[in-house]
Amino acid sequence: MTDIRPMLCAAALLLANVPPSSWSADPEVLRPRVPAAEIDAVRQITNPLPATPGIIEQGRRLFEGKAFCRACHGADGKGLGGDIEPGSLKGPLPRNFTDKDWQAARTDGELFWILKNGSKGTAMAPFIPLVLTEEEAWQVLRYVRSFGQP
Template sequence: MKRIMKMLVMGCGILASSIGCSRLSPPPAKEEPAKAKPALDAHAEADKIFLTRCASCHGLDGRGDGPGAANLNPKPRNYHDKTWQKTITDEQIEKTIVYGGAAVGKSPSMAANPDLTTKPEVVAALREYIRKLGKE
């Protein structure tokens, strides 16, 4: 019985188009649906967000000395602080960015960015940006 099936399948390979046993041949590959391309790539968007939303407090260079930092206590985090970089986890950085300082027991002056909940790739790129500054 097995042999007969095998012959049938082989035969169909050759005759597939003519005698209607094409259902034994593999279905045609499905075409990938075209993915909508984001307007900006995650890193470009993160750079833009840092300049427009974060630098006012954290400073353009991430030293925690932006104009908005003057009256803040505690001061915004200086990303160049090597001890901080060593002790903070990626998850904590990302959580702070999305949910704000109050959510992680830090200063509520560190604002939440709820629009980034749906953009984990941008949050990750912001975290990478912060990590990179810490290496300088």
């Protein structure tokens, strides 16, 4: 009979080497979420709303209120909302919006796509149209972008 113990040890070592996915500059975080067939078109889309204090404030109200983004992404946008029980989320952690590498890697079109489609296999669900209208989604994204500002 084969001894599977060495194989189990190897598997445990592999798992131990997987870093938490919210770390900055983690290639898994930067990997595009939009499917390859759509990404060129999606990346061209820009936010139709200007980054005025009024729009950002409307986005903040949605983020903290009816769209409950705060529950997972946190009031500080760092991706560990107060409602998250450690170990309760299956899959990757909510995105850390203060990660400058991630902010630079994504266009507005990609963020909007996520709000429409969610991120398959993770806790990030689609919010348009059930929770947010498209206009509200653009407002909330202005607030998400504000976490990347100094």
